[in-house]
Amino acid sequence: xxxxxxxxxKVATVRNSRGGSIxxxxxxxxxxxxxxxxxxxxxxxxxxxHITTADVVEIAALLAPLRGRxxxxxxxxxxxxxxxxxxxxxxxxxxxxxxxxxxxxxxxxWSPDTPRAALARALTxxxxxxxxxxxxxxxxxxxxxxxxxxxxxxxxLYSEPYARAFERSRDEGERSFAVYVRxxxxxxxxxxxxxxxxDLNLDNLMTFRRxxxxxxxxxGHALIxxxxxxxxxxxxREYLDVxxxx
Numbered sequence: 001x002x003x004x005x006x007x008x009x010k011v012a013t014v015r016n017s018r019g020g021s022i023x024x025x026x027x028x029x030x031x032x033x034x035x036x037x038x039x040x041x042x043x044x045x046x047x048x049x050h051i052t053t054a055d056v057v058e059i060a061a062l063l064a065p066l067r068g069r070x071x072x073x074x075x076x077x078x079x080x081x082x083x084x085x086x087x088x089x090x091x092x093x094x095x096x097x098x099x100x101x102x103x104x105x106x107x108x109x110w111s112p113d114t115p116r117a118a119l120a121r122a123l124t125x126x127x128x129x130x131x132x133x134x135x136x137x138x139x140x141x142x143x144x145x146x147x148x149x150x151x152x153x154x155x156x157l158y159s160e161p162y163a164r165a166f167e168r169s170r171d172e173g174e175r176s177f178a179v180y181v182r183x184x185x186x187x188x189x190x191x192x193x194x195x196x197x198x199d200l201n202l203d204n205l206m207t208f209r210r211x212x213x214x215x216x217x218x219x220g221h222a223l224i225x226x227x228x229x230x231x232x233x234x235x236x237r238e239y240l241d242v243x244x245x246x
Contacts, residue, residue: 002209002243005039005073006032006236007197007220008059012050025055026062028232033070035236041073041197041218044082045099053085060089067092073218075136078122087129094126095156095195095218097136106198109137109158112146123151134195139183147192154193154215157183162208163199177207188213202226202242209246217243 011028015021029040040059044051056074063072075095076082086094096119098110126133134154137143139161147155162180166173180196187194197218200208205217219239227235 002214002246003038003071003216004236004239004243005041005071005216005218006037006223007041007043007218008032008224009043009050009220010224012052012055016050025051026058029059029062031232032236033066035233036240037236038069039071039073039216039218041075041095041220043075043097044085045076046079046081056085057089060091073134075218078119083122083125086126086131090129091131093132093134093154095134095136096122097156106136106158109143109156110135110146112142114146116150120150127151132193134193139180141183141186144183144187144192145190148187148190152192154195155187156195156197156218157187158198159196159200159208160198163201163204166204166207173204173207177211180208180211184212184214202238205239205242209243214246 008025008028011023011025015023015025032040040063042051042056042059044053044056060072063070071093072091073093073095074086074091075097077099078096097106123133132153134156135147135152136156136158137147139157144155157180162176165176184194193215194213195216195218196211196214200217200219201222223235223239
């Protein structure tokens, strides 16, 4: 079964829009776990506009007794303060993503012409700490081969292009999905594990769950948005039910 990692950033966004501690990110994590989610994802950005350093540390403490059952994934750009935080809390997985100035959310995967030296050092340090490394990439040959050459354990395929194609029509969605199938087969042939994320939802996941060799999907915006109408626990369970049929 494909694992679901629930991204709780949006809960923090709502909290920060008003100030204070409501809604509680920790309470949201507990609900997700109780509903059966086998993973939690956070993306602490440099401006702390949603997940904060305190959130990262508190979630790590909450998940520590559940290690081996619930995985903790911290994603973000490899800036020094994030890498120090990851080293401090030692999550199961660190997903490194490129960040463009002023972006609202991730817009693309790593370019294979990204300067290697600093990123390679970051990967070495994470690997030495026993943290699984995933690199966020587009579903194309060059970035996947680049990630394998750098020594990543997994790639996370940037799935927004598929989601936009699926919105336009089922036929376009299927044609886009074929691109991801080829990318997944290449990643697997290179010894890489396979994650995916960005704009996956209950509708387009019905097709995407068929992706070969898929280990994990990270879903936040759509899952939390759905939870506004049905409740967080039910939303998590509905996503788990879709993935159970993969």
